[in-house]
Amino acid sequence: MPPLPTEQVPGLHHLRVGEIVVTAVSDGFLNASNAVLQNIAPEEIDRLLTESFRPTPRRTSVNTFLIRAGGRAALVDTGCGGSLQASAGKMLGNLAAAGVAPGEIDTVLLTHLHPDHSNALADASGQAIFPGATLGMHAAELAYWEDDGAASRAGASGQGVPYFAAARTQVAPYRDRLALFADGAEIFPGVTAVHLPGHTPGHCGYLIASGEDSLLIWGDIVHVPEVQVARPEVTMQFDVDPAQAAETRRRVFDRVAADRQRFVGMHVHFPGCARLAKDAQGYRLVPEARDLAF
Structure with missing residues (x-):
């Protein structure tokens, strides 16, 4: 008998958006x-998770996305690094399995x-893990994490001063x-910034478009799909402005459902690509079927 596997195959999934290739690169998951x-x-959280055959307490996928366009490479988010749980921090290993070295990334978008x-x-x-990369983010995001007053007030949001210290340490190199950049800026070939505030002041998605095709990277519009798709009013302790986060989520849900917009999310179960359907009962998340001829 062939030897039994000791680990999963690399967490990679390729998507084509016109002439642009987007690769979902798993960073693992967090319990x-x-x-x-x-x-x-x-008890309602438990019910929704249990009915969806998900563990409770929750398990949250962490996804990053590699964009290759115009002879360049951008990475959207970098994942958890080695400082959170052993089940996460897998992005660099999976990026290597995709044949991409950190030095080949010329842009990191957060x-x-x-x-x-x-x-x-x-x-x-x-030291910078991506030594040749420009670091891009919405201007309001950096301003928030550099605000000492915001840091002192952050305990109520569940983020706390350590989040601010970590953000500043990561940006430093x-x-x-x-x-x-601001909302609507084209910040990489075929990639436009979409400001989605609430979770943080500068929380930003990215619309990738090429030819007639498009893909929305919607960031943290949902953290727990089984709960927040059915109940978009559910917010997270980590939301800086919970009311705005819920309003943004509803607005994005309406948009992607009406436009039949394909999207990916950082916490949609890997590989994170889906569409949203709306009916009389509310919204349903429909994962995209895997296409080997991407």
Whole structure:
């Protein structure tokens, strides 16, 4: 009998958007408490997860996305690095399995500066992991994490001062190559910034378009799909502005459902690509079927 496998195949999934290739690069997953979900009873969380055959407390996928366009390579988010759980921090290994070295990434785009999205910008010694990359994010995002007053107020949001310290540490080696942008800016070939505030002030998605095709990277519009797709009013303790986060989620849901827009999410179960359907009962997330001829 052939030897039994000791690990999964690399966490990679390729998507074609016209002439652009987007690769979902898994960073693994995080096991986390349900207590950070707000505006919903604990037993209702358990019911929704159990009915969807998901563990409770929740398990959250962490995804990053590699964009190859015009002879260039961009990475959207960097995942957890080595500072969170052993089940996460897999992005660099999976990127290597895709045949891409960190030095070949010329642009890193952040949806926002939470540690599960930015902690692999720098290594334990504070050196840039992507030595040739420009670091791009919405201008409001960097302003928030550099605001000492916001740091002192952050305890109520569940982020706390350590989140601010981590964000500043990760950004530090890229200070001389920051690219701050506003909503609607084209920040990479075929990639336009879409400001989606609430989760953080500068939380940003990215619309990738080529020819007649498009793909929306919607960032953290949902953290727990089984709960927040059915109940979009459910917010997270980590939302800086929960009311705005819920309003943004509803607006994005309406848009992608009406436009039949294909999207990927950082916390939609890997590979994270889906569409959203709307009916009399609300919204349904429909995962995209795997296409080997991408």
